[in-house]
Amino acid sequence: MANNKLLRMDNVGIVVESLDEAIAFFTEIGLKLEGRATIEGEWAGRVTGLGNQHVEVAMMITPDGHSRLELSRFLSPATIEHHRAAPVNALGYLRVMFTVENVDEMVSRLISHGAQLVGEVVQYESSYRLCYIRAKDGLLIGLAEELNNSI
Template sequence: MKKNKLVEMNNIGIVVENLDNAILFFEEIGLTLEGRGMVEGIWAGQVTGLGNQSVEVAMMVTPDGCSRLEISKFLSPATISDHRKAPVNSLGYLRVMFKVDNLEELVSRLIRQGAKLVGEIVQYENIYRLCYIRGVEGLLIGIAEQLKENDQTKIKSED
């Protein structure tokens, strides 16, 4: 039997209350709205285990076209749990990290729009400057700016 081989990571999903605000927030970071629509019916619930569901979904894509963020607003069934205020050391999925080219400028813009810096902007050696922010709806977002390329951060091609 042939062993499974991972092909790609397709997307990361985030559930929000206000889809329009979330789209605007992630567009401000630099993602582009790729598509928006409804996912509903029993077939969808068979995948999620939620039964008959109705979800409005927006798919956001990074500038390189390689990564996607699926933002969902559940119309039914109603959401029953909220993890947005969980601290960084909580179990489970926690945050999304984005690599940007001007950290200070982006953080300033996001703070003007209501985001809050979680701790401080810090520098890791001479490689990255990074921080966590609480963005739209309290979502925890990591932002990192690479200062220089080195052997650990270069992507090496395979022959």
């Protein structure tokens, strides 16, 4: 039997209502737009199980080049119910966490894009300052600031 090992995680996929707004939001965090395309046809529907689909996709990459977000806007079939207003203890995928240099400054910038702080910015021991923020379309993300000094 062959030894099959995990090579890497390629990306996390997120379905959004507005691709342009999502690109602007994640660009503000510091991701870069790697590419944008329209995907359609029967082959794609065989992968997703949705049949014939038409989707606008944008691939965002982190500054270190190791992590990607695939943002998708479905033109057809139409999107269905969402769970974006669900609290953070809801079952399923919760959020994506980003490490930033300055949480307070990033929160201010994202609020200017219509985002809202979910709870408050808190400090975990002498290691991190953390918060959850909800984008204008309801998408939940986490922000973490590593603390290099002892408190």
